[in-house]
Amino acid sequence: MRVDDLPEIRQLSLFRSMSEASFADLMKAAYLQNFPAQVDLLNEGDNADFLFFVVEGCVELYANANGREGVLALVRPVGSFILAAILEDSVYLMSARTSEKSRILMIPAQNVRDAFESDDRFARSIVLELSGYFRAVVKEYKDLRLRTGVERLANRLLKYHQAQGAPGFVELPCDKKILASILGMTPENLSRAFGTLKPYGVDVVGKKVVLGDLESLSVLAKPNPLIDDPAT
Amino acid sequence: MRVDDLPEIRQLSLFRSMSEASFADLMKAAYLQNFPAQVDLLNEGDNADFLFFVVEGCVELYANANGREGVLALVRPVGSFILAAILEDSVYLMSARTSEKSRILMIPAQNVRDAFESDDRFARSIVLELSGYFRAVVKEYKDLRLRTGVERLANRLLKYHQAQGAPGFVELPCDKKILASILGMTPENLSRAFGTLKPYGVDVVGKKVVLGDLESLSVLAKPNPLIDDPAT
DNA sequence: TTCCCCAATTGATAAATATCAAGAAGATTT
DNA sequence: AAATCTTCTTGATATTTATCAATTGGGGAA
Numbered sequence: 001m002r003v004d005d006l007p008e009i010r011q012l013s014l015f016r017s018m019s020e021a022s023f024a025d026l027m028k029a030a031y032l033q034n035f036p037a038q039v040d041l042l043n044e045g046d047n048a049d050f051l052f053f054v055v056e057g058c059v060e061l062y063a064n065a066n067g068r069e070g071v072l073a074l075v076r077p078v079g080s081f082i083l084a085a086i087l088e089d090s091v092y093l094m095s096a097r098t099s100e101k102s103r104i105l106m107i108p109a110q111n112v113r114d115a116f117e118s119d120d121r122f123a124r125s126i127v128l129e130l131s132g133y134f135r136a137v138v139k140e141y142k143d144l145r146l147r148t149g150v151e152r153l154a155n156r157l158l159k160y161h162q163a164q165g166a167p168g169f170v171e172l173p174c175d176k177k178i179l180a181s182i183l184g185m186t187p188e189n190l191s192r193a194f195g196t197l198k199p200y201g202v203d204v205v206g207k208k209v210v211l212g213d214l215e216s217l218s219v220l221a222k223p224n225p226l227i228d229d230p231a232t
Numbered sequence: 233m234r235v236d237d238l239p240e241i242r243q244l245s246l247f248r249s250m251s252e253a254s255f256a257d258l259m260k261a262a263y264l265q266n267f268p269a270q271v272d273l274l275n276e277g278d279n280a281d282f283l284f285f286v287v288e289g290c291v292e293l294y295a296n297a298n299g300r301e302g303v304l305a306l307v308r309p310v311g312s313f314i315l316a317a318i319l320e321d322s323v324y325l326m327s328a329r330t331s332e333k334s335r336i337l338m339i340p341a342q343n344v345r346d347a348f349e350s351d352d353r354f355a356r357s358i359v360l361e362l363s364g365y366f367r368a369v370v371k372e373y374k375d376l377r378l379r380t381g382v383e384r385l386a387n388r389l390l391k392y393h394q395a396q397g398a399p400g401f402v403e404l405p406c407d408k409k410i411l412a413s414i415l416g417m418t419p420e421n422l423s424r425a426f427g428t429l430k431p432y433g434v435d436v437v438g439k440k441v442v443l444g445d446l447e448s449l450s451v452l453a454k455p456n457p458l459i460d461d462p463a464t
Numbered sequence: 465t466t467c468c469c470c471a472a473t474t475g476a477t478a479a480a481t482a483t484c485a486a487g488a489a490g491a492t493t494t
Numbered sequence: 495a496a497a498t499c500t501t502c503t504t505g506a507t508a509t510t511t512a513t514c515a516a517t518t519g520g521g522g523a524a
Contacts, residue, residue, distance in 0.1 A: 044458055065378040066454050072373065084363040093370050093458055116359070120352050127348070127355060130362040131316040137369045138325050141304065144376055145416055146297040148480065177501065184377055186482060191503050206490085222298050226276055226325055380510065409471060418512060423473050438520085 006032070008078050009053060009105060014125050022119040029111040034103050041096040041104065048085035048092055050106040053078060057102025060178065061094045071181035072140070074099070074174060083129060086112050099178065139227045146227075149185045153193045154221035156183060157202065159228050161211055172207045238264070240310050241285060241337060246357050254351040261343040266335050273328040273336065280317035280324055282338040285310060289334025292410065293326045303413035304372070306331070306406060315361060318344050331410065371459045378459075381417045385425045386453035388415060389434065391460050393443055404439045 180190035201213025412422035433445025
């Protein structure tokens with residue numbers, strides 16, 4: 001399937017300042033494909049052949065080591081993944097699978113590297129994209145390193161709450177099983193962590209979580225913009 | 233103190249392909265300073281005013297949250313830190329302190345951003361530098377997420393062993409207290425982890441660690457280039 | 465050298481997290 | 495609607511990790 005017209009891609013900060021010609025070249029080489037849920041898009045260790053964008057749906061980035069597996073991030077429209085591997089012309093450090101029916105844009109790695117070499121504006125956009133990625137991972141690292149599971153959950157709820165317009169409740173963006181893995185815990189412990197947060201006004205009803213006492217939840221969570229604010 | 237002559241800086245991949253003029257401008261604005269051990273160079277949350285290079289000595293990058301502190305990395309000559317914060321014109325996500333007497337090169341943030349805008353080669357070098365940083369943090373994250381403390385220690389020992397030319401023993405690059413924090417554990421647990429590794433041929437004599445049975449140590453560690461190989 | 469401070473170790477205990485097992489609740493298929 | 499499958503929850507237990515306390519030991523300062 002070829003790329004007909006994807007204005008939302010052109011509007012990404014990565015491509016917005018790119019020359020018309022370079023962008024056209026990239027899109028000419030690109031593939032737009034629909035995948036069902038639970039399809040592996042790439043495996044860690046594979047050579048980085050494509051740069052990926054989630055146009056619709058949702059993709060899990062995950063990794064395996066020492067007999068364990070963990071989800072590192074969810075990518076939602078319109079987000080890219082594994083840019084760094086492409087630029088280093090190296091292997092993927094993470095695996096990726098669709099977590100629901102998804103529409104994925106794939107740009108061959110060599111075309112991306114060519115555009116990086118030839119288009120100065122694009123090269124600079126990539127710098128800002130990578131800086132953002134880097135800082136996001138540092139935040140994830142600090143979250144995992146310096147907080148307990150209950151604290152991570154509490155902060156995550158507060159973060160979702162902000163992102164959803166602070167209506168007093170939170171709509172979980174995925175199954176609790178996935179959420180648990182993103183938070184670096186088992187599903188069992190996520191259930192228990194929700195239980196621990198009950199005295200802090202947290203009530204779970206399916207995928208909806210009511211935050212009845214933001215004050216005391218924040219006291220427990222100790223939210224920190226240097227970890228929890230995506231914009232910082 | 234002004235920068236007289238620092239060929240090792242010019243030779244960094246970040247600067248190697250930069251124009252003579254841009255590099256001269258940067259160095260004219262830069263400061264080269266000597267610090268004793270245990271001096272705070274910057275604090276997380278501060279505005280990113282300088283890009284730093286360790287010319288001699290050693291710097292710890294660390295962070296605080298929820299009443300806990302952790303060392304995220306050691307930077308040794310000639311390494312840079314907090315490039316991403318400079319480019320985003322944002323705040324530092326990590327704090328930095330000298331862990332020994334050190335010579336530090338500091339380049340004002342605005343000069344770095346100016347050079348990034350004006351020098352196309354420099355902009356591309358930054359991309360590769362950031363890609364490397366990003367992948368390094370992802371590896372750290374996977375290490376912490378998917379391995380127990382004993383496994384992290386075992387793999388770290390094997391990594392140092394490789395880096396030091398595989399002489400059958402390892403010279404620890406820092407105090408055990410710092411090493412413990414880098415590995416994401418307490419000093420007490422590091423001691424016990426060394427004890428756990430004794431049956432696998434690991435014998436500690438001060439800062440020297442003899443690896444007497446690489447075979448069985450590797451079986452326990454399950455080293456993985458997608459985490460442990462700095463070059464991947 | 466002697467003293468002193470701090471790193472390092474060891475033991476006892478507590479907290480956090482994972483694992484195993486079983487049942488309950490939802491969702492999907494037939 | 496019934497059957498089936500998976501997620502989610504809860505309990506019991508084990509592992510991992512942290513904390514508190516008490517020494518021990520090594521490196522620098524006077």
